[in-house]
Amino acid sequence: MTTLNSVTVYKVNIFLQPSSNNMFQEDIYLQSYPFTTAAAIIGFVDRKVNAVLIGGRSIIGVLRTFDQFGNLVIHDGVERVYFPETKQYGESLKPQIYVIRGENLRMIGDLDIDIEDKSLIGWERIDFIDAYNRFKKDIRDEKNKKKEDAVKILEYGAFV
Numbered sequence: 001m002t003t004l005n006s007v008t009v010y011k012v013n014i015f016l017q018p019s020s021n022n023m024f025q026e027d028i029y030l031q032s033y034p035f036t037t038a039a040a041i042i043g044f045v046d047r048k049v050n051a052v053l054i055g056g057r058s059i060i061g062v063l064r065t066f067d068q069f070g071n072l073v074i075h076d077g078v079e080r081v082y083f084p085e086t087k088q089y090g091e092s093l094k095p096q097i098y099v100i101r102g103e104n105l106r107m108i109g110d111l112d113i114d115i116e117d118k119s120l121i122g123w124e125r126i127d128f129i130d131a132y133n134r135f136k137k138d139i140r141d142e143k144n145k146k147k148e149d150a151v152k153i154l155e156y157g158a159f160v
Contacts, residue, residue, distance in 0.1 A: 038070045038102065044110050049074070051100060052107045056135070057081065059098050060111065070102025081128070081135045088124045090131020 044063045051059045051072060061077025076095040083089065 038066060038068050041066045041108065044108060048111045048113055050109050050111055051105060054104050054106050070105055072100040074098040081131045087122060088126050090126050090128040092128050
């Protein structure tokens with residue numbers, strides 16, 4: 001502690017050492033405030049994340065930066081498409097840089113790189129091109145079914 005012209009200055013040293021549950025002191029500080037804006041993403045920067053998009057696609061990679069609109073830049077990202085009913089997934093082969101608009105982001109979460117691959121035990125990896133085409137076909141089929149259901153409801157005089 002030093003005093004400069006009647007102002008007391010305290011010197012505080014913060015050492016970035018993980019605590020017992022592998023969290024840094026900065027993580028504990030950030031988690032103590034309930035962010036409800038794009039600022040909540042700051043804890044994920046330079047960490048491996050899983051970004052789930054509105055259409056159901058999933059991008060896994062290292063979050064490098066974001067802005068106030070929730071737009072993301074993911075480095076070394078791969079795209080995964082999951083089929084839970086058959087326990088299959090497809091993953092793109094080449095890591096890429098993804099720029100994701102915030103309005104297309106449904107959810108983002110960090111991944112524990114130590115247990116990331118354990119979550120895929122029991123799942124069959126299939127070719128990404130086949131998986132992506134199947135994914136698109138499933139979306140098309142679901143859209144057509146909803147359209148048919150809406151027409152049936154409209155025939156009875158109700159609106160959807």
